[in-house]
Amino acid sequence: MLPFYQNLPFFSIMLAMLVSIVCPLVKRTRPCYNLTVLATAMLFIFSVIVAICTGLQGESFTYQLGHFPAPWGNELRAGVLEGIMAACFTGVMLLSLTGGHQDFESDIENGKQNLYFLMINLLSASLLAQVYTNDMFTGYVFLEISGIAACAVVMATQTGLAIACTIRYMIFNSLGSGLFLLGVAILYRCTGQLLMEPLHNAVMLLSAQGSMVWPMIVSLGLMTVGLAAKSGQFPFHSWLPGAHSNATTTSSAILSGLVLKGYIIFEIKIIVRVFSLELLRQWHLTDILFLFGVGGMIIASLRARKEEQAKRMIAFSTVAQIGYIYAALGLGTKLGIAAACFQVIAHAFTKTMLFASVGTLIDVSGHEKRLHYLRGSARRAPLAGAAFTLGGLSLCGLPLLAGFGAKYLIANASFYNRYLTVAMLLALAFSSLLNALYYLPAIINFWMPPLEDYPVVRSDRSRRFSLIAFMIVNVALGVWFVPIMNLLLHGIELL
């Protein structure tokens, strides 16, 4: 008899999809919003149960859909890492939704809000599917669903600029999906498999025999470039600042904090479960990941410094932070992968908090997005100002905050790859300095006396709750990053 918790990954994906179908059928917006929040809370609880149960059992499990064995059936696979990532994604989604209910009412056209929640639920479903899937083609289908839902979320404000940015996002998305599917097709031709475990066995056998090596390298390269284009990794990031800065505040937070990370977790699963780190190092693909990662860390930070708009500055900072993740993957060690996973979690919570707080600061400054006009905004909305300050300092690498934990773990992982240690440490130092050069002036500007007198605005209760929760989690990640890293390492061992 299958233990009940092993059904939860499947139930989670189905629940999110079912709620997304129900949303347009509900006539009023409020019940639809409540239903979405309730479903997301249940997804969070399910994910935590999966993480705890697999952690206690000390093993991952494979769930066969319809009880058809490989290679005919479709499978999900869950372990500690998948559980933690699913809990992180659903937790961030829950806090973003609870904090953003006023945005939905003010920024999205009446009558379209239920469709917006449909897209949010589809995003939850596709994120969970990317975390749990054990099948490459299912992964591709959910990549596409995630891409379409994310584009629909960007264009929810219906402004001309938002739609133009959406179509640009959509082009990169389609290109990324096409390249990924081509990679899967080549791999299928080489191995005749699509499920990750039989694929891994076939890839190892072929590489040991020395046959089909180049097609497999091309296949992995295409899949990586496809996922990099979708996750906004340098040099495929040109769509990201426009798309993320022209969406509603909550949408920006969800897109920047979550959607990009789903693709990265799927990439990590492909690297570890299908190809193995040894093969990646042998084929020198880790070096390419490292190079592009470091390029993103530096170039996106330099670009963020020049930005005059607050949301675009944060969006460029996202590209830089994605660069940290790819650079950590490029170290080609399990410690590097675990550090990348920690950065995924730290950035998910921090960037969502930054977008939520800057959205509030923009709202209390007459909806002016330019940094110059946001002077004194933190005094008008002190809690949002405090959240932005904490998030900005976290990304600069201040100790006891999540960003410091991520940087420390990446630096620590670099010592196990002696060829890249110096380059990684220099890149981390330079990038942190650049982060400080654009976040600190923004923070100081926000806390300066305002040019005109404005009343202090008290955020609504749900926004206050979400900002405080984000700040607490950020500090918790910064204080307890070592035990969390150990859990992630354990999860990667079980992957």
Added chain:
Amino acid sequence: MLEHIINMRFEIAAVFLFAIGFMTLLHPNLIKKIIGINIMDTSIFLFLAAAGYVDGRTAPIVTGLGADPSQYINPVPSGLVLTGIVVSVSTTAFFLALTIRLYRKYNSLNLDKILLLARKGKEKV
């Protein structure tokens, strides 16, 4: 050599189609971009379908009991192509819907021009 090219005809056609699709995608006209993406998708479907095709075998539709599996082509790639086509059609529909909206707002299909107008906030009233 010629035999090898004939055997690989589907793959070679797929590569050519992908290149044509990619070049069309680079055009600033939105409709041409959409056509380019569709050609690229089609090239991948051709590549995938060719993976399951075996010369001399038939479609895997079993009409009676005791059929010999060696008579049929591999059905898995065909199934994947069908799913891929559904995804591609949905993406194209979404693309076209966005294009219509942009055309109504800016009276143009040139993405570069639309982005320029959008940044200046010049929507058609």
